[in-house]
Amino acid sequence: MIDLTATLCCAPVASGVISDDDALAVALRLKAVADPVRVKLLSLLLVSDIDGVRNSDLARHLELSDATISHHLGQLHRAGLLTRSRRGTSIYYRVDRNSLAALVRVIDPDCCL
Amino acid sequence: MIDLTATLCCAPVASGVISDDDALAVALRLKAVADPVRVKLLSLLLVSDIDGVRNSDLARHLELSDATISHHLGQLHRAGLLTRSRRGTSIYYRVDRNSLAALVRVIDPDCCL
DNA sequence: CACATTACTTGACGTATGTCTAATCGTACG
DNA sequence: CGTACGATTAGACATACGTCAAGTAATGTG
Numbered sequence: 001m002i003d004l005t006a007t008l009c010c011a012p013v014a015s016g017v018i019s020d021d022d023a024l025a026v027a028l029r030l031k032a033v034a035d036p037v038r039v040k041l042l043s044l045l046l047v048s049d050i051d052g053v054r055n056s057d058l059a060r061h062l063e064l065s066d067a068t069i070s071h072h073l074g075q076l077h078r079a080g081l082l083t084r085s086r087r088g089t090s091i092y093y094r095v096d097r098n099s100l101a102a103l104v105r106v107i108d109p110d111c112c113l
Numbered sequence: 114m115i116d117l118t119a120t121l122c123c124a125p126v127a128s129g130v131i132s133d134d135d136a137l138a139v140a141l142r143l144k145a146v147a148d149p150v151r152v153k154l155l156s157l158l159l160v161s162d163i164d165g166v167r168n169s170d171l172a173r174h175l176e177l178s179d180a181t182i183s184h185h186l187g188q189l190h191r192a193g194l195l196t197r198s199r200r201g202t203s204i205y206y207r208v209d210r211n212s213l214a215a216l217v218r219v220i221d222p223d224c225c226l
Numbered sequence: 227c228a229c230a231t232t233a234c235t236t237g238a239c240g241t242a243t244g245t246c247t248a249a250t251c252g253t254a255c256g
Numbered sequence: 257c258g259t260a261c262g263a264t265t266a267g268a269c270a271t272a273c274g275t276c277a278a279g280t281a282a283t284g285t286g
Binding site: 227228229230231232233234235236237238239240241242243244245246247248249250251252253254255256 | 257258259260261262263264265266267268269270271272273274275276277278279280281282283284285286
C-alpha cells in the first residue's frame with residue numbers, strides 16, 4: 001500500500017504531468033474526504049478542535065450508528081487527516097491541519113505561484 | 114439535483130458546522146476529483162492549458178478507451194471544474210481554474226485566516 | 227473478578243463506480 | 257446525400273462503498 005502520510009505539494013500544477021503513483025496517492029486522500037458524512041465530520045472536528053471529539057458524540061450529532069462513524073473516522077485516520085488519542089475508554093479525534101492543508105495544496109491551481 | 118457550479122467558501126472552518134446540503138455539494142465536487150484518472154486528467158489539462166485538449170488525445174495519452182475518458186471528463190464537467198468548446202468535430206476541454214480554486218478553499222483549514 | 231462503557235471488527239446488504247464494447251449523435255467534406 | 261471522424265450514450269460487468277446489527281476488544285469501576 002501507498003504511504004498516504006507523505007507530504008505532497010503542487011503536483012498537478014507546477015511539476016508537469018503528475019505520475020501514476022502520485023495521482024493514485026492524491027486520489028486516495030481525496031476519496032477519504034469526498035463523502036458528505038466525512039465532510040461533516042471534518043467540519044465538526046475543525047470547529048471543536050480544543051480537545052478532540054469522541055466517536056459516540058459524533059454519532060449522536062450526525063444521527064448515525066457508532067459503527068458507521070467508526071468506519072468514517074477510520075478512513076480519515078488512515079488517510080493521515082486525523083490524529084487520535086485515548087483518554088479512559090474514549091478516543092478523541094482531532095484534525096491534522098497540516099496534512100489537510102498539504103492535500104489542499106496539491107490540487108490548488110494557484111499553488112506555487 | 115444540486116447546483117455544483119455555485120460558489121462555496123470556507124464552509125468547514127470558519128462558518129461553524131457545515132449544513133447537510135453544503136456537505137453534500139462539497140462531497141460531490143470532491144468525488145469528481147477523487148479518482149486517479151481524473152487527477153491525471155486535471156494535471157494534463159492544467160499543464161497544457163493553452164487551447165484545451167481533445168478527448169481522443171487524452172485517451173491515447175492515458176491508454177484508456179474514448180468512452181472511459183468521456184465518462185471522466187463528463188464527471189469533471191458536471192462538477193463545474195471543466196469548460197468545453199467545440200471546434201469542428203472535436204471538443205476541447207479546459208480547467209475552470211476559478212471553480213477548482215473555490216473547491217480547494219472550502220476544505221482549506223487555513224482559509225479565512 | 228464482574229460489569230459498564232466506549233470503540234472497533236465482521237458479515238451482510240443494496241447502491242454506486244470504473245471500465246469496456248457496441249451503438250448513436252454531430253459535424254465536416256467529398 | 258453518404259461517408260468519415262470524433263464524442264457521447266447505453267448496456268453489461270466486476271469491484272468498491274456506505275450502512276447497519278451483532279459480536280469482540282480495551283479500559284475503567286464497584
